[in-house]
Amino acid sequence: xxxxxxxxxxxxxxxxxxxxxxxxxxxxxxxxxxxxxxxxxxxxxxxxxxxxxxxxxxxxxxxxxxxxxxxxxxxxxxxxxxxxxxxxxxxxxxxxxxxxxxxxxxxxxxxxxxxxxxxxxxxxxxxxxxxxxxxxxxxxxxxxxxxxxxxxxxxxxxxxxxxxxxxxxxxxxxxxxxxxxxxxxxxxxxxxxxxxxxxxxxxxxxxxxxxxxxxxxxxxxxxxxxxxxxxxxxxxxxxxxxxxxxxxxxxxxxxxxxxxxxxxxxxxxxxxxxxxxxxxxxxxxxxxxxxxxxxxxxxxxxxxxxxxxxxxxxxxxxxxxxxxxxxxxxxxxxxxxxxxxxxxxxxxxxxxxxxxxxxxxxxxxxxxxxxxxxxxxxxxxxxxxxxxxxxxxxxxxxxxxxxxxxxxxxxxxxxxxxxxxxxxxxxxxxxxxxxxxxxxxxxxxxxxx
Amino acid sequence: xxxxxxxxxxxxxxxxxxxxxxxxxxxxxxxxxxxxxxxxxxxxxxxxxxxxxxxxxxxxxxxxxxxxxxxxxxxxxxxxxxxxxxxxxxxxxxxxxxxxxxxxxxxxxxxxxxxxxxxxxxxxxxxxxxxxxxxxxxxxxxxxxxxxxxxxxxxxxxxxxxxxxxxxxxxxxxxxxxxxxxxxxxxxxxxxxxxxxxxxxxxxxxxxxxxxxxxxxxxxxxxxxxxxxxxxxxxxxxxxxxxxxxxxxxxxxxxxxxxxxxxxxxxxxxxxxxxxxxxxxxxxxxxxxxxxxxxxxxxxxxxxxxxxxxxxxxxxxxxxx
Amino acid sequence: xxxxxxxxxxxxxxxxxxxxxxxxxxxxxxxxxxxxxxxxxxxxxxxxxxxxxxxxxxxxxxxxxxxxxxxxxxxxxxxxxxxxxxxxxxxxxxxxxxxxxxxxxxxxxxxxxxxxxxxxxxxxxxxxxxxxxxxxxxxxxxxxxxxxxxxxxxxxxxxxxxxxxxxxxxxxxxxxxxxxx
Ligand SMILES: Cc1cc2nc3c(=O)[nH]c(=O)nc-3n(C[C@H](O)[C@H](O)[C@H](O)COP(=O)(O)O)c2cc1C
Ligand code: SF4
Ligand code: FES
Ligand code: FES
Numbered sequence: 025x026x027x028x029x030x031x032x033x034x035x036x037x038x039x040x041x042x043x044x045x046x047x048x049x050x051x052x053x054x055x056x057x058x059x060x061x062x063x064x065x066x067x068x069x070x071x072x073x074x075x076x077x078x079x080x081x082x083x084x085x086x087x088x089x090x091x092x093x094x095x096x097x098x099x100x101x102x103x104x105x106x107x108x109x110x111x112x113x114x115x116x117x118x119x120x121x122x123x124x125x126x127x128x129x130x131x132x133x134x135x136x137x138x139x140x141x142x143x144x145x146x147x148x149x150x151x152x153x154x155x156x157x158x159x160x161x162x163x164x165x166x167x168x169x170x171x172x173x174x175x176x177x178x179x180x181x182x183x184x185x186x187x188x189x190x191x192x193x194x195x196x197x198x199x200x201x202x203x204x205x206x207x208x209x210x211x212x213x214x215x216x217x218x219x220x221x222x223x224x225x226x227x228x229x230x231x232x233x234x235x236x237x238x239x240x241x242x243x244x245x246x247x248x249x250x251x252x253x254x255x256x257x258x259x260x261x262x263x264x265x266x267x268x269x270x271x272x273x274x275x276x277x278x279x280x281x282x283x284x285x286x287x288x289x290x291x292x293x294x295x296x297x298x299x300x301x302x303x304x305x306x307x308x309x310x311x312x313x314x315x316x317x318x319x320x321x322x323x324x325x326x327x328x329x330x331x332x333x334x335x336x337x338x339x340x341x342x343x344x345x346x347x348x349x350x351x352x353x354x355x356x357x358x359x360x361x362x363x364x365x366x367x368x369x370x371x372x373x374x375x376x377x378x379x380x381x382x383x384x385x386x387x388x389x390x391x392x393x394x395x396x397x398x399x400x401x402x403x404x405x406x407x408x409x410x411x412x413x414x415x416x417x418x419x420x421x422x423x424x425x426x427x428x429x430x431x432x433x434x435x436x437x438x439x440x441x442x443x444x445x446x447x448x449x450x451x452x453x454x455x456x457x458x459x460x461x462x463x464x465x466x467x468x469x470x471x472x473x
Numbered sequence: 474x475x476x477x478x479x480x481x482x483x484x485x486x487x488x489x490x491x492x493x494x495x496x497x498x499x500x501x502x503x504x505x506x507x508x509x510x511x512x513x514x515x516x517x518x519x520x521x522x523x524x525x526x527x528x529x530x531x532x533x534x535x536x537x538x539x540x541x542x543x544x545x546x547x548x549x550x551x552x553x554x555x556x557x558x559x560x561x562x563x564x565x566x567x568x569x570x571x572x573x574x575x576x577x578x579x580x581x582x583x584x585x586x587x588x589x590x591x592x593x594x595x596x597x598x599x600x601x602x603x604x605x606x607x608x609x610x611x612x613x614x615x616x617x618x619x620x621x622x623x624x625x626x627x628x629x630x631x632x633x634x635x636x637x638x639x640x641x642x643x644x645x646x647x648x649x650x651x652x653x654x655x656x657x658x659x660x661x662x663x664x665x666x667x668x669x670x671x672x673x674x675x676x677x678x679x680x681x682x683x684x685x686x687x688x689x690x691x692x693x694x695x696x697x698x699x700x701x702x703x704x705x706x707x708x709x710x711x712x713x714x715x716x717x718x719x720x721x722x723x724x725x726x727x728x729x730x731x732x733x734x735x736x737x738x739x740x741x742x743x744x745x746x747x748x749x750x751x752x753x754x755x756x757x758x759x760x761x762x763x764x765x766x767x768x769x770x771x772x773x774x775x776x777x778x779x780x781x782x783x784x785x786x787x788x789x790x791x792x793x794x
Numbered sequence: 795x796x797x798x799x800x801x802x803x804x805x806x807x808x809x810x811x812x813x814x815x816x817x818x819x820x821x822x823x824x825x826x827x828x829x830x831x832x833x834x835x836x837x838x839x840x841x842x843x844x845x846x847x848x849x850x851x852x853x854x855x856x857x858x859x860x861x862x863x864x865x866x867x868x869x870x871x872x873x874x875x876x877x878x879x880x881x882x883x884x885x886x887x888x889x890x891x892x893x894x895x896x897x898x899x900x901x902x903x904x905x906x907x908x909x910x911x912x913x914x915x916x917x918x919x920x921x922x923x924x925x926x927x928x929x930x931x932x933x934x935x936x937x938x939x940x941x942x943x944x945x946x947x948x949x950x951x952x953x954x955x956x957x958x959x960x961x962x963x964x965x966x967x968x969x970x971x972x973x974x975x
Contacts, residue, residue: 099819108927111887114929114930117928148927149868150926150936150966152971153941155972156970159972162973187825187828188828188829190868192867193925204828205825207825207860208824214544266929268930274929274932308887312887353929355929369885372885375657380656380657380658380659381633382519384574386656386657387574387657421540421567422567647857648857649859651859651863652863653863654866662862664859
């Protein structure tokens with residue numbers, strides 16, 4: 025079922041502007057929180073809501089907030105993670121572009137709960153046109169008394185600043201993001217200490233995804249219980265799904281958690297079915313980092329139950345037969361897509377984005393890319409497939425930050441579920457006389473394997 | 474105080490001790506190998522992943538095992554923690570992987586490398602690596618660069634341990650070199666071909682675990698195992714003046730800081746001591762230096778030195794119940 | 795080029811930089827490094843030369859190496875000259891699935907250059923880049939600040955035509971991007 029909580033007013037003309045946003049009940053959560061609630065009461069509502077981080081890891085937001093250290097005399101920070109660089113994910117951009125005040129409203133309310141007087145929105149550098157939109161919205165919010173000193177006479181002060189990244193996926197990892205915000209290379213920090221204790225400028229910091237922060241608005245407005253009533257089990261509320269690939273209607277969809285995957289792919293309310301009515305081959309359900317699943321396993325769990333769009337159902341079966349909801353980047357591949365080549369684009373991505381601090385990720389990602397390239401080039405052998413498997417196994421879990429895992433899982437899952445495609449490349453290399461690299465890649469993209 | 478058990482051996486250590494430090498207190502038979510950690514450099518460690526260990530019990534309070542292997546150099550002990558290193562098959566497997574990753578782009582030029590014989594990567598590969606190579610891709614290479622007239626940077630051999638950057642940051646004023654680019658294109662560089670010129674720059678050579686930073690005044694003069702290390706000191710207004718002189722015949726071929734059992738410099742020395750004082754008359758000789766770390770340098774020199782025996786899975790399996 | 799050489803930015807640019815610095819707490823000026831490098835790159839020649847980076851170091855009162863380390867880490871900072879019009883085409887999964895390679899190949903053929911190259915007249919550079927967060931409107935490319943989505947060969951031709959005679963280099967930011975405090 026489509027359920028609009030964040031995107032309720034997305035179609036209202038002019039909702040980008042303060043006046044229209046306000047006329048649709050915007051900033052009510054700030055009023056409610058600042059005038060009628062204590063900071064802890066806001067956190068309590070977020071806990072009750074069951075909201076889980078929408079940035080990928082799915083960590084319960086209320087719990088994260090309650091871990092925030094509160095030493096006397098030390099500032100605390102809220103940092104919004106708008107780095108959105110996980111391939112397949114474009115929901116935060118959509119939200120910030122079309123309804124920027126929702127994010128600002130959530131930032132103010134969340135900062136009140138956390139006792140943060142300054143917050144930053146870290147936006148990936150490529151999104152400068154989004155930064156322009158946010159800057160304008162922030163100026164409007166200041167002008168109308170929602171930011172600055174003594175917000176709406178409540179005595180609460182808050183400033184929001186936008187900070188641009190400059191092209192580095194790793195800066196989506198929260199400690200790399202903080203390093204980057206401090207003007208350094210985006211090298212993830214070694215944890216502990218966690219940001220809740222030592223974050224931005226060594227001060228206690230909460231890092232939350234754009235969508236997570238936006239969800240605070242309906243939670244405070246309607247109460248945590250009302251939010252928790254939406255969805256199934258521990259997957260409460262709504263989730264923005266970025267749908268792309270071989271589907272009729274790519275785009276961002278807000279769903280009630282619990283929609284069957286099959287409905288999501290085939291219903292006209294969502295993806296609208298496979299492009300050109302071809303057959304579904306595989307889905308990467310939660311952004312490039314999560315395991316790829318073949319059609320039969322994404323539509324149904326290994327037990328034959330319909331797979332639902334929830335944290336639990338997508339993870340059903342573990343990595344053997346399941347995957348993860350991740351950031352909600354839903355990439356669909358039809359029967360013509362080459363799994364091996366798709367994996368190559370992912371692996372090249374992780375190789376390109378590795379920060380280079382730790383040896384397994386720095387060296388392993390490049391190695392895997394080279395092997396995949398060799399296989400695509402028609403020079404691979406079946407020992408290369410085993411080698412790939414072994415390399416990803418030795419990266420996974422052994423690195424400083426989860427980028428190593430994120431690079432390993434797609435490789436493992438592609439081999440686990442589509443080994444026959446790797447073998448086909450190895451045993452019957454069809455494209456041995458390649459003209460140019462792109463010719464080659466193009467042929468491979470459509471070649472029947 | 475915290476009680477921690479490493480490979481079956483118990484020890485009490487002060488709170489805030491890392492697993493690595495605790496293991497080193499027990500001794501070389503349980504201490505994990507290290508490449509990027511350096512006891513005299515703050516925030517060092519965590520990068521190379523050679524010191525990964527398995528925590529099979531988190532603490533007395535929370536006995537759950539840790540889900541992933543942890544970098545022992547950057548993880549503090551907890552009371553009641555149980556750690557396995559040599560006894561963990563998982564650790565040995567991961568470590569072999571790390572060795573393979575570190576060697577993936579490392580040149581196999583030991584025969585012409587000045588570090589050979591005292592190279593931590595050689596030791597590590599020997600003890601934890603596999604004999605076969607599973608890659609036939611071209612290795613990453615860089616041009617050799619002279620950074621000043623006494624130090625040569627051969628980036629091709631670098632394993633990006635960050636130690637030299639930390640030396641520049643922590644014991645010199647005015648760091649001019651760092652890590653540029655990212656991922657496997659990362660390199661140690663001044664970016665603008667500037668000479669690294671300060672009184673303590675030579676320590677970068679001593680902390681480099683491989684042959685990426687070498688002493689130009691010693692280059693190709695001798696293999697280290699043909700030289701004889703002697704402890705010596707002098708009155709120096711810049712540093713402690715406590716050094717090791719490396720002799721060949723009557724000539725001092727090079728001067729280095731004194732390294733501890735783990736191959737880590739005990740006290741940093743200044744460039745004057747290192748590069749300008751190469752006459753015996755400059756020094757007060759203390760006596761022959763014992764190189765306790767097992768390596769080629771010590772081979773055939775110290776009869777009493779025995780290679781530390783690492784317990785293996787088979788040793789354990791052979792133990793009576 | 796001297797290694798300690800610096801340049802001066804225009805008075806407006808330096809004023810904008812000063813204003814950006816005030817977004818961060820006292821003593822945390824280094825935080826402004828990324829936005830300052832963006833502005834510096836846009837307001838000079840579209841790439842970061844050593845004198846430009848040295849000036850940024852001076853303004854922030856940090857060591858030049860701290861700037862070089864950072865500038866070389868992030869893919870949007872160009873450490874070598876790029877063409878007037880820098881075309882960045884996404885090459886990752888969703889775009890690849892929807893024909894990004896056709897687009898790249900088409901541009902290569904039209905401009906007579908390969909991925910990573912600049913046309914001899916310095917007008918165009920072509921780069922393939924990783925996912926730009928526009929996967930639902932794939933294939934796509936970015937020129938300066940602007941995203942061009944749902945690409946077809948015809949759209950690409952129109953873009954090339956449009957940018958042929960541009961006299962200023964494509965930029966990610968200008969002085970109206972940031973709210974001034
Ligand atoms: C390599 C990597 C990239 C990440 N990229 C993003 C990102 O682009 N956006 C995001 O919100 N979280 C990203 N995350 C997750 C963040 O580290 C962090 O968990 C998240 O911002 C927390 O917010 P949440 O609890 O609201 O989800 C990434 C994590 C990793 C390891
Ligand atoms: S896993 Fe990769 S990205 Fe993460 S710290 Fe290590 S090298 Fe950097
Ligand atoms: S020595 Fe611990 S990670 Fe390198
Ligand atoms: S894959 Fe091209 S924009 Fe995401």
